[in-house]
Amino acid sequence: MKSVSFKRRQAIQGLILVSPWIIGTILFFLYPAYETFALSVSELDSIKGLQKHYLGFNYYRNILFESIAYVPMYQRVFKEMLIRTPLVVIFSLFIAILLNLDIKGRGALRSLFVLPFLLGSGFIMQQIMNQGLQDEMGDTAMGTDTTSISRGTILIPREVLWYLGPKVANLVMQFLSRITEVLWKCPVPIILFLGGLQSISGSLYESAKVDGATQWEMFWKITLPMIGDIILVAIIYTLIDMFTESTNSVMANIHSMAFKSTRFEYAAALACIYIVIILVLIGVIFGIAALISKSNNK
């Protein structure tokens, strides 16, 4: 009897804490999300007040079964995301651990590693990389992908590449541009991991040291389990960041479809399909995380 009342009290307390968010969800999320979905199954009569009439799933059918452009586009973007996310998370965990060491110049290094993040959401970066202004408005051609933007050039002078011959140079460039791309995505996960590493109590390491544990063992037995929750955040953040960044070809298409061709309904349908796929992906990740934490608790 007592445990029931405890559970109920906990539920009420939780609801009180979460209640502002629930109000926010209804106002600022469910309503606009519903409107967006409704837009994807209707035809717009007037943009003022979003007057529309129901049409059915025509746009969805068109995107998935009739058009030849969109399914490969989704595939490409998701393939990229699946390759890059693990790399970003591993790299940033590695860098964060190095930055958390007791070394001289740590403060300066920490600032250096978040510099791209401080520089902004990509607009200034694009300018520096001579990406031109087209990308800003999102009319990237359908064939081009974020991956084809070679930033590897910033690492090796062109003159050196000429001596390597086209084949080797190409490989080197591809490798470097991949690494650079991954590094560019690292700052936020690095900040997350630094916070996570700092919240681990030092006494754990001290007692492990007394018991004769090596650094390597301490990493696997203390650090990794203690920041497991933060690794999940980092994975989800990295995925969502790549998913919503305006330079990826799906987002660019949605943007140009909505604001250049003013086909809002079609853009909404494109977005809805995109969101469903990422939700499945995130669901799988959460499932795996739950399994891991279950086996740890056993």
Next chain:
Amino acid sequence: MRFPDKLKHAETWKHIFFRFFTYLLLFSMAFVFLYPFLFLLTDSVKSLADLTDITVKWIPTRGLRWVNYKYAWQELKGPVTLPNSIYMTGMATFIHVISCSFIGYGFARFHFKGSNLLFGILVLAMVIPLQVMMIPMFILYSNVFGWTNSMKPILIPAIFGYGLKGGLYIFIFRQFFVALPKELEEAAYIDGCGFIQTHFRIILPISKSSILVVSILSMVFHWNDYTEPNMYLTNPKIRIFPQGLPGLYRMAVQMVDDLGYVIDKSLYNQATASAGAVLSLLPILIVYLFAQRSFVEGIQHTGAKQ
């Protein structure tokens, strides 16, 4: 007697090698990040002649042109927009830390029917790109709530855990709180502390690192954002600083390739645009330099030296 000495010697060398390797690795990776920033810095003080001269890459040969900064500051309307930016960023960050930690605590500690469903909705809200819901949101804010020409569309949703990436901060707080030991809270409850009081008196003071993470993220995202400000802050009186940057860059490009006409490029060019970018970066860089010190202090507090 000789054996421990030898061992010590080997340890030192290992230590030095390890340090050297760490620095080498960190600096070579940091260079990737530093390169474009250095490029931005040197571009910002170039004169027009240096900009068009392809032999000049890093070091301007015709003197440093600091006046670029003056033009950029004027074009970005610094005296009005900078205080606006500081106000908006500060307020939004403060609100986010308070509201998201509150909500995140609810998600982390209290389990009730449907709490998993709510968490699912939280993730869903994080996933949906802003651009997709832009139009319904704009209509909601301006027509239904009547929040025109104010910062309300940016600040008020933050109170409810929304706003710019609000879901992310709730998620971050939740993950940090889940890892905290429960004994502290239980002790607080036994001493008759209410759960809201427990959150503000017990949980928040020991979760400095998560507060730091969230405030850095929220601050930088708000400072650099111009998707939402461009929609809502159209009145010149409430415009924020980085909003003028795309215009500055556009001006630079237009004057370079405008049908062969050479317009007077002495005022606005790539250099002025770069100066504007440096100006918008500086405040956030300074704040970050101070904030990251608390990261270091955090270590000394917990004694978590490796």
